[in-house]
Amino acid sequence: MLKLTKKADYGLMAMKHLAEHADEGACSAKDVAEAYGIPQEALAKILQRLAKVGLVQSQHGINGGYTLTRDPRSISAFEVINAIDGPLFITSCVTVRGECGQSNRCTIREPLRKVNESIEQVLKNIKISQMKEESETIEIRKPAELVTLV
Amino acid sequence: MLKLTKKADYGLMAMKHLAEHADEGACSAKDVAEAYGIPQEALAKILQRLAKVGLVQSQHGINGGYTLTRDPRSISAFEVINAIDGPLFITSCVTVRGECGQSNRCTIREPLRKVNESIEQVLKNIKISQMKEESETIEIRKPAELVTLV
DNA sequence: ACAACTACGACTCTTTAGGTCGCCTTTTAT
DNA sequence: ATAAAAGGCGACCTAAAGAGTCGTAGTTGT
Numbered sequence: 001m002l003k004l005t006k007k008a009d010y011g012l013m014a015m016k017h018l019a020e021h022a023d024e025g026a027c028s029a030k031d032v033a034e035a036y037g038i039p040q041e042a043l044a045k046i047l048q049r050l051a052k053v054g055l056v057q058s059q060h061g062i063n064g065g066y067t068l069t070r071d072p073r074s075i076s077a078f079e080v081i082n083a084i085d086g087p088l089f090i091t092s093c094v095t096v097r098g099e100c101g102q103s104n105r106c107t108i109r110e111p112l113r114k115v116n117e118s119i120e121q122v123l124k125n126i127k128i129s130q131m132k133e134e135s136e137t138i139e140i141r142k143p144a145e146l147v148t149l150v
Numbered sequence: 151m152l153k154l155t156k157k158a159d160y161g162l163m164a165m166k167h168l169a170e171h172a173d174e175g176a177c178s179a180k181d182v183a184e185a186y187g188i189p190q191e192a193l194a195k196i197l198q199r200l201a202k203v204g205l206v207q208s209q210h211g212i213n214g215g216y217t218l219t220r221d222p223r224s225i226s227a228f229e230v231i232n233a234i235d236g237p238l239f240i241t242s243c244v245t246v247r248g249e250c251g252q253s254n255r256c257t258i259r260e261p262l263r264k265v266n267e268s269i270e271q272v273l274k275n276i277k278i279s280q281m282k283e284e285s286e287t288i289e290i291r292k293p294a295e296l297v298t299l300v
Numbered sequence: 301a302c303a304a305c306t307a308c309g310a311c312t313c314t315t316t317a318g319g320t321c322g323c324c325t326t327t328t329a330t
Numbered sequence: 331a332t333a334a335a336a337g338g339c340g341a342c343c344t345a346a347a348g349a350g351t352c353g354t355a356g357t358t359g360t
Contacts, residue, residue, distance in 0.1 A: 115273065
C-alpha cells in the first residue's frame, strides 16, 4: 500500500531527535526509544544501520550513544529511508537487478519509473531540519504541474 | 520499501490493455492474463474489484469480458491503485482511523502527510492513456520545486 | 580490574502479500 | 434446452518480509 516501514518511521523520528538534541551530546538508543515509545532494541538496530552508512556516529560505553555526523539541514529524508529500507521502487517490476518478470511484456514500467523518480525528488528535498510538527513549515508547491503531458 | 503491490501493477497493466483494445469489444480476464503472463485467477479478482468501483464493466457469457466505463484519458493511476490496494499512506503512523500509536509523540507525522499528498497528486496526474512504453510521453517537471521551505 | 553501560548481531514470531482452488451464477451460441 | 464460456465469490495455502526479542561482545569511567 505504498507505505514506509515502521523502521523508516522510527529512523526519521530518531534522526529528528538527534538533530534537536545535538547540543546536549550523544543520545543513547534507550533515551530516544523511551521518548517516543519505541521498542528499544528495535530502534538500536535502526540506529546501527544509520551508523553503518555514516549518517550518525556511535559511541560505546557510559554516556555513549549516537550523534549526527552532518548538519541536519543537509540530511534528506531520502537518505535516511534509503539507508534503512534500501533502495525504494514504487513498482515491483523494477528491481535492483533489472528486469520485469512478466515476460518482459510489462508496459507500465517506464511511466512508473518516472513516478518513482518524482517521489525520490520529493523525499530528497525534505531535510531532517525541516521536520517540525507544524504543518506550515513545509509547503508543497504546484502539485498540479508535477507530471504533465509533453 | 515504498512499493506498489503486484496487484496494483497488474491492475494498471490490465487497465492499459483495456484502453488499447477498447475498439475490439470486451477483453476476458484470460486474454489479459495470457498477454502479460499474469496468473489468471489473480487477475480476475483484481478486475472484479475494478468492476466493483465502476472503473470497468463486466459482461458474462461467451465473448464476454471487461470494458472500460470511461475515457482512459480521464482515469488516473491513483484511482486504479486506490481501488485495488485501498487508501495509501506513506507512513504507518497515519492510518484510516486516525492516530499514531507512538504515544501521540510522533513528531514526523505532519511532514510525512505532506509528502503523502504530493505523491497522491503525482499519481492523480497520470492517466491510463498516458502510459506508454516510451519514456518521452511523460515528463516530470520542476522536481526541485516540489517541496520547498516557506 | 571491575562494573556499568552501550553497541552489535543472530534469532524468532507474526503479519500480509500473493497465489491457488473449488464451486456457483450468468450469458450465449448452437 | 443445453452445453460451453465467461465472470463472481469465498476459503485456503504458501512464502516472504516486517517487527520485535534475546544473548553476546565491546567500551568507558572509576
